[in-house]
Amino acid sequence: MRTLLWTLVVIAGVLGLAPPLAVAGEGLALTPPMGWNSWNKFACDVSEALVKETADALVSSGMKEAGYEYVVIDDCWQVDRDASGKIVVDAERFPSGMKALADDVHSKGLKFGIYSDAGTGTCQHRPGSKGYEEIDAKTYAEWGVDYLKYDWCNSEGQDTRNAYALMSQALRATGRPVVFSICEWGSTQPWLWAPGVGHLWRATGDIQDCWDCGRSWGGMGVVHIIDLMADLYPYSGPGGWNDPDMLEVGNEGLTPTESRAHFSFWALFSAPLMAGNDLRSMSTETRDILTNGEVVAVDQDPLGMQGRRVRDRGALEVWMKPLADGSRAVILFNRGTEAARITARWEDIGLFPGGPAVVRDLWRKADVGTFTASYEAEVEPHGIVMVQVTPTF
Numbered sequence: 001m002r003t004l005l006w007t008l009v010v011i012a013g014v015l016g017l018a019p020p021l022a023v024a025g026e027g028l029a030l031t032p033p034m035g036w037n038s039w040n041k042f043a044c045d046v047s048e049a050l051v052k053e054t055a056d057a058l059v060s061s062g063m064k065e066a067g068y069e070y071v072v073i074d075d076c077w078q079v080d081r082d083a084s085g086k087i088v089v090d091a092e093r094f095p096s097g098m099k100a101l102a103d104d105v106h107s108k109g110l111k112f113g114i115y116s117d118a119g120t121g122t123c124q125h126r127p128g129s130k131g132y133e134e135i136d137a138k139t140y141a142e143w144g145v146d147y148l149k150y151d152w153c154n155s156e157g158q159d160t161r162n163a164y165a166l167m168s169q170a171l172r173a174t175g176r177p178v179v180f181s182i183c184e185w186g187s188t189q190p191w192l193w194a195p196g197v198g199h200l201w202r203a204t205g206d207i208q209d210c211w212d213c214g215r216s217w218g219g220m221g222v223v224h225i226i227d228l229m230a231d232l233y234p235y236s237g238p239g240g241w242n243d244p245d246m247l248e249v250g251n252e253g254l255t256p257t258e259s260r261a262h263f264s265f266w267a268l269f270s271a272p273l274m275a276g277n278d279l280r281s282m283s284t285e286t287r288d289i290l291t292n293g294e295v296v297a298v299d300q301d302p303l304g305m306q307g308r309r310v311r312d313r314g315a316l317e318v319w320m321k322p323l324a325d326g327s328r329a330v331i332l333f334n335r336g337t338e339a340a341r342i343t344a345r346w347e348d349i350g351l352f353p354g355g356p357a358v359v360r361d362l363w364r365k366a367d368v369g370t371f372t373a374s375y376e377a378e379v380e381p382h383g384i385v386m387v388q389v390t391p392t393f
C-alpha cells in the first residue's frame with residue numbers, strides 16, 4: 001500500500017504532474033514514533049510539573065537513549081476559547097503556558113506533543129477544534145508543538161476523512177513538521193484512507209490495563225487488540241502506521257509476563273511505542289522492559305513491515321515480522337493457562353526449510369544456537385518467547 005503510494009508520487013513527479021495525494025509531513029515518522037502520553041496513567045490529572053518531571057525521567061531512566069522522544073499531553077489541558085477564538089490553557093495546571101513548557105521539553109532534547117479533537121468537544125468535554133482548525137494549528141506551531149493527537153468525540157456526523165484532512169492541511173500550512181496522530185478508534189477503517197493524511201492511526205478502541213477484559217463502551221484488553229491487529233499487516237509502513245494504542249507496561253493490570261508479551265507484540269506490529277505509565281517512579285523491571293534495545297530495534301526496523309500470524313493452533317501461535325537484514329523476528333505465543341512447547345518452522349516464517357539459522361532470544365539477550373528447519377521453546381501461559389532468526393545459508 002505504502003509502496004504503491006510512493007511509486008505513484010514518484011511517477012507523478014517524473015512526469016511533472018502534481019502528486020495524486022498530498023503526503024503530510026514527508027520524512028516524518030519513517031519509523032514508528034516513540035514517546036510518552038499522559039492518558040493511560042493520569043487521565044485528566046495533567047500539569048506542567050508532571051510534564052517537566054516526566055521529561056526529566058525520560059532522560060535519567062535511559063528511555064531517551066533507547067529512542068523515546070515525544071512527550072505528549074493528552075486530554076484536559078484546555079478549558080475555553082477567548083474572544084478571538086484562540087484556545088485557552090488551564091492556567092492553574094499550566095501556569096507558565098504551553099510555549100514555556102514546550103521550550104522546557106525541547107531543552108532536554110525531546111519533542112512536545114498535545115491533544116485535540118475533530119469535534120465540538122473532546123472526550124472529556126473540553127473545547128474541540130471543529131471550526132477552529134486553522135487557528136489551532138497556528139497556535140500549536142507558535143508554541144512549538146511537534147505532535148498532535150486528534151480525537152473523534154462529539155464529531156457530529158462529520159466524515160472522518162474530510163475532518164482529518166482539514167487539520168492535516170492546517171498543520172502543513174504552518175510549515176512546522178508535526179506528527180499527526182489520528183484517533184477515530186478504527187471506526188471507519190482508517191488504514192484505507194489515512195496514509196498521506198496522518199502518520200499513525202488508531203486501529204482499535206481504547207486499550208485497558210488488563211490482559212483480556214472488554215468494556216461495554218469499546219475499551220479492550222491487550223489480547224483483543226492483538227487479534228484486531230492481526231489482519232492489518234498490509235496497511236502499515238514508513239510514514240504511516242497502524243496504532244494499537246498506547247502502552248500499559250508499568251501500570252497495575254498486567255503481570256510481568258503479560259507486560260513482556262504486550263511490548264513484544266507492539267514491536268512485532270511496528271506500533272508506535274508511547275509509554276503510558278508513571279516514568280518518575282517505575283520499577284527496574286518496567287524500565288528494563290521499555291528499554292530492551294533488542295525488542296525496540298524490531299519495532300524500529302527500517303523496513304517497517306507489520307508482523308503477522310503465520311501459525312494458529314488454538315491457544316498456541318507463531319507470529320513473524322520480516323526485518324531489513326533478511327532475518328525474521330518471531331514470537332511464540334501461548335494464550336493458554338498452562339505452559340506449553342511451541343515450534344516455529346522455517347517454512348512458516350518464510351525461510352528455506354533445510355537451511356541453518358542462528359536463533360537469538362531477545363529477552364534473554366543471548367544466542368541460543370544454530371538450528372535447521374525449526375526452533376522450539378517452552379512458553380509460559382499468557383507469555384511469549386521472542387527470537388530473531390538469521391539464516392546463515
Ligand code: GLA
Nearest residue numbers: 039074075123124151183206
Ligand atoms: C479517547 C481516546 C483516548 C484518550 C481519551 C481522552 O477515548 O481514544 O486515547 O485520548 O479519549 O479523553
